[in-house]
Amino acid sequence: MKKIISRYYFFVAILLIIADQFFIRLVLHSDLAAGLSDFSYYFSDMILNFLVVLLALVAMIWSGKWQQINSRKFKWSYLFYFFLALLAFFVWNFVTFFIFPSTQNEISYQLDLPTFTGLTAFLMYFFYPVIAGPIFEEMIYRGLVMTALEKGKKWGLDVLASAALFGILHISNHGWVLTDFFVYMGGGLIMAVFFRVTKSIYWSIGLHIVDNAIAQILPLLF
Template sequence: MTIIKTNNSGWATVRHVGYFCLLLLAEQLPLTGLSFASAIVGTQQTQLTYVLGSLFLIISILITILFWQVYRKAVTDNNNEFEQRLHKRDWLLVAAGFITMLLINTATIPFVKTSGNANVDSLTSLLQSFTFFMLLFVAFIGPILEEILFRGLFLNWFFPHRRWLSIGLSSVIFGTFHVDLSSGQVDPIYWLSKILLGLVLALVYSRTKNLKASITLHILNNTLAALV
């Protein structure tokens, strides 16, 4: 994989860590804001639900545009990888990744706790209250944001010359990002399943050298999960 030309100085690393943390917080703003607003005003009022949901999508789209601009600048020296079309081999890798994800989900879901998972419970509650808006976010906007952050930026910013270390760390951080550590009751199977899904996404991105491949795969996985 062609790696972007980055300054390997300690300052560059510190700067990238700072950017990554800020973007990580920004990615959580829409869901956090929607959860907070719905808890205060409730969601029984139809008009207010539409207003909150619309505002949620607008903010999410604006943050996606911000992420995209950061990513575009980060890969300027990487042959503008996103502008390259997906070839037959890339689609085969996406298909193989999707099958692998199905196997991971099939193997882990029966062992995942059905209750007590704060992260899942929160998303389920928002899906019930803001179904249309949350489906758009979970199926499309969320995958784009997470792929830019955990694959497009992380794999190019951190340990670019030690690919397996970068892939491994991004997968663990991705999996940890999807559990609620504050609850003190992390479901290890659920956590492991997200790490494995992150690993598949990272491998597909690394192999195809195109973020469109991992975004497509992430959208397929999330869409299927939202529908079932």
């Protein structure tokens, strides 16, 4: 099995991306999920994403790709790039706020937010967007995608594919709006470049968590 995954790693990655992008949505929009409570629905979404990420982790470990992105080394230059990436996010969000309309994903989230109570509120306002979501997305769209496309690295294919798929992920469930795609692809580009520079999934996850945490906290302050 390990040899098969190593040999066909690229195709395994494609299957896992399809599962993450489309299969989970098919399940959640099926009659099976129609009768679920809000908490059960969103918790099921998180568990399905977790299973895909778990399979991606197994594929990366068995293929030897995980060892390439599993570095826990600290470098001061990485910290500098970390704050530089945060600044890039601030500039990108500032620019897109004025030139693009609010994304459908953001509008849908803001409409649903007042209906969240109890555990659902904790899950959807904090745990999923700030902790689970960034870990899941970085494992798939930086870890899996960019290691699967490392042969195209000199042309930047790993970075572009990672950013494009990240953009598609965030619009496919709420309407295919081109400006929305550019908003999320821009963020994906920043994270993909940062991941390329650090070669560590942990730095990438940390950046994503901090950026999402700031996005969740700022509306509470203003």
